[in-house]
Amino acid sequence: MAVKRKIIKDRVPTPERPVEERVKSFVEVNLGYTFELAVKEAERCLQCPYDYAPCIKGCPVHINIPGFISKLVEYRDNPDKAVKEALNVIWACNSLPATTGRVCPQEDQCEMNCVMGKVGDKINIGKLERFVADYAREHGIDEELLFEMIPRIEKKGQSVAIIGAGPAGLTAAGELAKLGYDVTIYEALHEAGGVLMYGIPEFRLPKDIVEKEIDKLRKLGVRILTDHVVGRTVTIEELLQEYDAVFIGSGAGTPRLINAPGINLNGIYTANEFLTRVNLMKAYKFPEYDTPVYVGEKVIVIGAGNTAMDAARSARRFGAEVTIAYRRGEEDVSAREEEVAHAKEEGIKFEYFINPVEFIGDENGKVVAVKFEKMKALDERDARGKRKIVGTGEYVTLEADTVIIAIGKHPNRLIINTPGLNVERGRIVVDENLMTSIPGVFAGGDAIRGEATVILAMGDGRRAAKAIHEYLTKKREGQNA
Amino acid sequence: MPYKILDKKEIAMNEVWYRIHAPHVAKKVQPGQFVIVRAFPTGERIPLTPIKWDREEGWIELVTFVRGKTTMRMANELKPGDEILNVAGPLGNPAPMKKFGKILAIGLITGMVEVFPIARAWQELGNDVTTLHVTPNPMVILKEDFEEAVSRHIVEGYDLQPGWGMQEIAQELVKRAVAKVKELLESEDWDLVFTVGPAGGQKAIFNVVREYGIPMEADLHPIMVDATGMCGACRVTIGGEVKFACIDGPGFDAYKVDWDELIHRTGFYAPMERLALETYLKQLQAQGGEQ
Numbered sequence: 001m002a003v004k005r006k007i008i009k010d011r012v013p014t015p016e017r018p019v020e021e022r023v024k025s026f027v028e029v030n031l032g033y034t035f036e037l038a039v040k041e042a043e044r045c046l047q048c049p050y051d052y053a054p055c056i057k058g059c060p061v062h063i064n065i066p067g068f069i070s071k072l073v074e075y076r077d078n079p080d081k082a083v084k085e086a087l088n089v090i091w092a093c094n095s096l097p098a099t100t101g102r103v104c105p106q107e108d109q110c111e112m113n114c115v116m117g118k119v120g121d122k123i124n125i126g127k128l129e130r131f132v133a134d135y136a137r138e139h140g141i142d143e144e145l146l147f148e149m150i151p152r153i154e155k156k157g158q159s160v161a162i163i164g165a166g167p168a169g170l171t172a173a174g175e176l177a178k179l180g181y182d183v184t185i186y187e188a189l190h191e192a193g194g195v196l197m198y199g200i201p202e203f204r205l206p207k208d209i210v211e212k213e214i215d216k217l218r219k220l221g222v223r224i225l226t227d228h229v230v231g232r233t234v235t236i237e238e239l240l241q242e243y244d245a246v247f248i249g250s251g252a253g254t255p256r257l258i259n260a261p262g263i264n265l266n267g268i269y270t271a272n273e274f275l276t277r278v279n280l281m282k283a284y285k286f287p288e289y290d291t292p293v294y295v296g297e298k299v300i301v302i303g304a305g306n307t308a309m310d311a312a313r314s315a316r317r318f319g320a321e322v323t324i325a326y327r328r329g330e331e332d333v334s335a336r337e338e339e340v341a342h343a344k345e346e347g348i349k350f351e352y353f354i355n356p357v358e359f360i361g362d363e364n365g366k367v368v369a370v371k372f373e374k375m376k377a378l379d380e381r382d383a384r385g386k387r388k389i390v391g392t393g394e395y396v397t398l399e400a401d402t403v404i405i406a407i408g409k410h411p412n413r414l415i416i417n418t419p420g421l422n423v424e425r426g427r428i429v430v431d432e433n434l435m436t437s438i439p440g441v442f443a444g445g446d447a448i449r450g451e452a453t454v455i456l457a458m459g460d461g462r463r464a465a466k467a468i469h470e471y472l473t474k475k476r477e478g479q480n481a
Numbered sequence: 482m483p484y485k486i487l488d489k490k491e492i493a494m495n496e497v498w499y500r501i502h503a504p505h506v507a508k509k510v511q512p513g514q515f516v517i518v519r520a521f522p523t524g525e526r527i528p529l530t531p532i533k534w535d536r537e538e539g540w541i542e543l544v545t546f547v548r549g550k551t552t553m554r555m556a557n558e559l560k561p562g563d564e565i566l567n568v569a570g571p572l573g574n575p576a577p578m579k580k581f582g583k584i585l586a587i588g589l590i591t592g593m594v595e596v597f598p599i600a601r602a603w604q605e606l607g608n609d610v611t612t613l614h615v616t617p618n619p620m621v622i623l624k625e626d627f628e629e630a631v632s633r634h635i636v637e638g639y640d641l642q643p644g645w646g647m648q649e650i651a652q653e654l655v656k657r658a659v660a661k662v663k664e665l666l667e668s669e670d671w672d673l674v675f676t677v678g679p680a681g682g683q684k685a686i687f688n689v690v691r692e693y694g695i696p697m698e699a700d701l702h703p704i705m706v707d708a709t710g711m712c713g714a715c716r717v718t719i720g721g722e723v724k725f726a727c728i729d730g731p732g733f734d735a736y737k738v739d740w741d742e743l744i745h746r747t748g749f750y751a752p753m754e755r756l757a758l759e760t761y762l763k764q765l766q767a768q769g770g771e772q
Contacts, residue, residue: 188709190519190526190567198707225505226482227569229709232514233505253711257723264716264723264742266749273712281525281706287760290525290551291706292753365745413710413728 009120012041014127019345023316026202026284029342030102033131035079042072045123046115054113055125060459063093065110065125068132084141086132091145095174095216096167096458098137098209099196101130103306104455105336137212146216149178153220156180158472161243163230163415166194167454168249168445170217171461172468177220179469184243185222188229191280194251195454198280199272201310203317204339207279231414236421236441244475245440245468248428249461252409252446258302262359263405267296267367271303271311271406278314295320296401300370302356303406304328309339311404312348322348323398327355327375332386353377353389354396359403371397411447426450433467434460442468483564487540494619495547496591497556503568504539506531512598513576513700513732516541517708519567520555527551528572528705530595532623541568544622546591550757557765572708573731577698580607582672585665586631587613587686589654589678590620595700596677597623601630613665615658615682617641617650637661655685662686666693673698676735680747684740697735701726703746718742 015031022029033041047066050056055065068089075082090097104110106126114122136142160176162169165187173183191197196210218224228234230250239246255270257263274293277283281291295318301308304326312322324343326333329352333340344350354372362368374394377387410426422429422437427448434442444460446452488500506516515530531541545552559565576599584603588596593614604610610631614621618638627634637657641650658678665671666689674690674697676683683699690697703715703726710728717726718739724730 188569189707190569198711227517227567228505229569229572232571233509233569253709255711255713257713257716264718264739264746266745270713273706273714276706276712282523285523286753287550287757289523290521290757292750292757294750294753365742366749 007116007119008044011121011124012037012044014124019347022203023346026314026317028206029203030127030338032134033127035082035131035135038128038131038135039072039076039082041124041128042069044116045069045073048115054115055110055123058109058112059093060109060455061093061462063110063129064089069123069125069128072128072132079135080139080141083132083135083139084145087136087142087145090129090132093462094458095171096213097129098133098213099167099205100455100458101126101128101133102205103196103200103453105453107337109455134209137209142216143219146219150220153178154180155182156472156476158182158244158476159184159242160245160247160468160472161186161239162247162249163236163239164188164194164249164251164445164447165192165214165224165226166249166251166445166457167196168251168447168457168461168464169194169247170214171458172247172249172444172465173222173461174217174220175462175465176468177217177222179465181469181472183222185224186228186230186234186239187224187226189280190226192224192226194249198276199307199310201275201279201314202284203313204310229414231417236415236418236438240438240440244472245442247461247464247468248415248436248441248443248447249445249457250412250415250447251457252449252451253412254410254426255405256408256410258356258405258407260356260358262361262367265359265361265367266365267294267401268359268403268405271301271307271404272409274311274404275307275314284314284317293318294402297321298400299323299402299404300325300398300400301404301406302326302370303408304333304335304350305406305408306335306339308404308406309335309343311406313339313343313346315402315404316346316348320402323351323400324348325351325354325356325370325372325398327353328386328389329353329377351398355389355391357395360397367400367403369397369399370403371395409446409451411450415447433470434464435467435471440471442471483566484568486559486561486563486565488561489559491556492544493622494617496620496622497545497547497552499543499545499559500540501543501565501568502539503541506568506570507534507536507539507541510534510541510571511575512578512602514571514573515595515708515731516543516568516570517572517705518543518565519569520551520559520565522566524554524566525551526567526569526706526708528702528708530598531571532594532597532626544591544594549754550761553758554761569708572727574729576602576700576732578602578606581696583609583611583670584673584675585611585613585662585671586675587615587658587662587678589658589676589682590616591622592676592678592700593623593627596675597626597630599675600627604631611635611665613637613661615654615661615678617654635661651679651681654679655682658682659685659689662689666690666695671695674735675699677702680740680743683735684744687735687738687740690735698732699735699738700731701733701738701743702731703743704750717746
């Protein structure tokens with residue numbers, strides 16, 4: 001398609017729910033594009049060639065981004081056709097686009113080096129991806145594409161067990177099912193989805209969307225066993241007797257705590273506990289739902305990553321005054337730009353260069369304040385390029401009746417205690433094919449990375465599926481020979 | 482994944498017994514381990530302890546103390562043949578299975594349920610096990626089972642007085658437990674004391690046991706949400722270190738437990754639990770009014 005394009009500098013904005021409405025509810029903040037708006041944004045894309053396009057290079061799963069965007073323009077007179085073609089391009093690399101379109105840090109990945117950025121706004125790739133997925137789901141186009149795909153699957157007669165129904169496991173399961181393997185996912189919680197269900201809030205990623213993405217996997221024949229805690233209900237050793245290969249996608253579920261006096265006072269949550277209560281158990285609908293969550297009037301969230309923003313914005317929706325306390329400066333905030341912007345719009349305060357040293361409680365063991373040491377940044381930088389920080393010896397105490405600790409997570413402990421599984425600093429060690437020290441057992445996502453993003457976990461899920469396919473193909477051929 | 486209720490009955494006042502088809506748990510569960518049950522689509526996840534199981538037939542038996550909304554709703558609405566939405570597990574570490582010698586295993590009210598599989602296994606291993614159940618008289622459970630399973634089973638029951646609330650019942654419980662434990666420790670030699678029950682009662686018993694210097698293990702019951710090591714709701718301080726009762730416990734050395742912290746943490750949600758129960762009772766009343 002050698003169409004000469006004119007430069008349109010400004011991004012087509014996506015409508016958002018007004019601030020005063022959203023701080024009172026958990027409904028999704030960003031409303032996404034309509035077809036007309038999506039086409040308008042798609043037209044801005046310069047259509048860089050495949051082997052050059054910086055967006056494809058920046059995407060951890062290498063979606064042909066100009067390819068799917070061009071379909072929206074090419075078939076602009078037939079929205080259903082346009083979306084079906086675009087979805088087909090995305091699905092070649094990513095089976096959960098409704099999710100990634102919402103939660104990927106696009107500004108650090110596909111959109112980072114967008115050529116349009118040199119003359120105007122970068123293309124809004126995330127929102128276009130989300131549009132394709134949403135429109136396809138709402139119009140049954142994803143099912144249509146799925147049902148066209150299913151009869152073409154050739155059964156391989158081999159089976160794979162997947163541990164964890166989070167982004168890595170779901171992706172691996174989808175890819176392996178498409179390749180014709182019998183796939184069973186073992187999930188500890190009562191719902192599949194992992195962090196997409198328990199961690200990321202409804203207002204950022206509606207749960208019915210996640211459920212529908214998971215339904216597609218079930219239609220592909222993937223079996224999901226909830227309530228099965230690998231390490232307790234069944235061991236990896238036992239899985240290997242029943243299945244031809246195993247993939248560990250058990251994530252980073254163990255919360256990091258702050259080693260400071262008073263950490264176990266009432267009113268102090270890990271972000272995991274707070275978000276699990278709110279998202280998975282739907283505590284924002286208490287007492288209609290049985291699980292409560294206590295949110296006071298003054299909430300301090302410690303940390304400045306995506307999880308911290310999710311916790312802060314959730315607490316805000318309970319009517320609390322919320323402060324994010326970060327030991328570094330604004331430049332080092334690691335959350336997605338959109339989340340930080342939304343948090344600020346919603347009235348969340350940011351306090352920089354303060355590090356908690358003590359949690360102060362009342363006579364009932366309930367937190368009432370947090371004592372912080374003031375920090376300062378040095379010119380010297382650490383291995384991650386962040387300025388080093390040191391304590392100043394000066395302290396400040398902030399009142400708080402609720403504290404949420406969002407300073408990161410470690411991989412789940414139950415799995416890493418498997419005999420024979422090589423683990424370093426809590427992370428499962430894998431080779432270049434994502435195989436662990438146990439033959440036939442592969443791993444990916446936060447279980448090997450510590451704590452990363454949904455899309456990196458999904459990228460691992462895809463790579464592992466490919467490696468498992470190669471491993472099982474050899475095994476099959478070995479048996480036939 | 483739904484799990485069928487094979488049988489259900491009220492075995493004492495506010496004590497309901499269920500036999501549930503849950504083969505994945507039945508296959509693996511060891512004494513000391515527990516499960517998480519989620520009974521309704523809007524329900525919470527509650528930890529319960531299997532008392533008996535059949536690995537071949539794939540069932541487990543649970544007893545709930547009807548105390549809050551979930552246990553009351555289960556008692557009111559579920560019947561044999563119905564399904565429970567989720568039974569996850571087994572969870573937690575098995576109790577230490579070795580020869581201790583002479584063991585006093587104490588269960589306060591429904592805590593006795595959790596003592597049963599552990600005490601039975603200890604006795605089978607060659608320990609001399611005495612079990613002590615301290616409870617209001619209408620809540621005596623599993624008496625015959627214990628009498629069959631261990632050397633000696635003692636029920637320290639007491640009658641409920643008109644006008645008593647939960648607080649008075651608990652005060653009497655602690656008073657009775659402390660007196661009986663003192664009597665037993667004074668008159669006989671013991672190698673191990675084990676307790677399950679409300680944290681306040683366990684602490685009171687520990688204060689007695691400590692005077693005699695006898696080793697003591699306690700199964701702790703802090704609030705849990707996921708119970709797989711993910712949320713930290715159940716964190717307890719053991720010997721100055723933060724532990725998660727769900728994956729590091731539930732059994733801990735009673736001498737190392739920060740009991741006051743545990744008592745505070747366990748009670749934190751009581752007002753909201755009461756609100757949930759009252760809302761449910763009002764719904765029941767409204768339904769009753771319509772009929």
